[in-house]
Amino acid sequence: MIRKFANPYAKAALALAPSDEEASRLLADLERFVAAMEQVPQIAAMASNPAVPVEKKVAIVEEIGRSLAISNLALRLLRLLTQNYRLVHVGDVAGAVARMVKQRLGIVAAQVTSAVPLDPAQADRLRSVLEGALGKKVELEVTVEPDLLGGFVAQVGSRRYDVSLRGQLRRMAEEMASASA
Structure with a gap:
């Protein structure tokens, strides 16, 4: 189930991806990041740990993003999710983006x-x-x-x-x- 707050994040990110190619790239990048979180449980543990300062979480997300060659738009969205304590729900946001991209592409x-x-x-x-x-x-x-x-x-x-x-x-x-x- 996609959480209600995922839709505004997805909609805002897709508004910054005017072409279908950019929207598809955003989705692919988010899916790769979600896969990395699933494969490396420490990423999800870090994302949900309130003892880890937000600045450190953002730095880790940026490092992971660079290693995965994630687009600037996807990285901006991941930063925003991290700063708003929503990174643990990036899968929900990716699901909302997927639904909206499919709708856009017919x-x-x-x-x-x-x-x-x-x-x-x-x-x-x-x-x-x-x-x-x-x-x-x-x-x-x-x-x-x-x-x-x-x-x-x-x-x-x-x-x-x-x-x-x-x-x-x-x-x-x-x-x-x-x-x-």
Whole structure:
């Protein structure tokens, strides 16, 4: 879940990234920093430790940023998060930036639940069909739920496409119930 305060930071940073390339670079830089925090637990421990002075935290963040070749914009955002005691939530801010960058680029997320794992060819075909239906670029987020029995359910925004066997059985039961009433 993205925390409410993450959106203003993301929005402000993206306002300073006028081109799509700069916005994508900002996102990539934040994702690299988040990955570094996950790989080196001492970074997260330092970020959350109130005994470490803010100036020292900023210096450490800048050093990590230089070692990761992070853009000046991303580094400015990381500095601001550090100074405002929000660095521990950089993952939330990166998530908000990702959502806003995708929106800017016209990319929509499709949550796909499948009875079995999709192979790459099936995923590509499904993505292509959804892109044709929606007129937008689609990113698939696939989960497996064997209870579907077969087929899949795709949720894109408020639209739901249910071509699962479970959904077909439910619709048949509803039709039979309404026919007998």
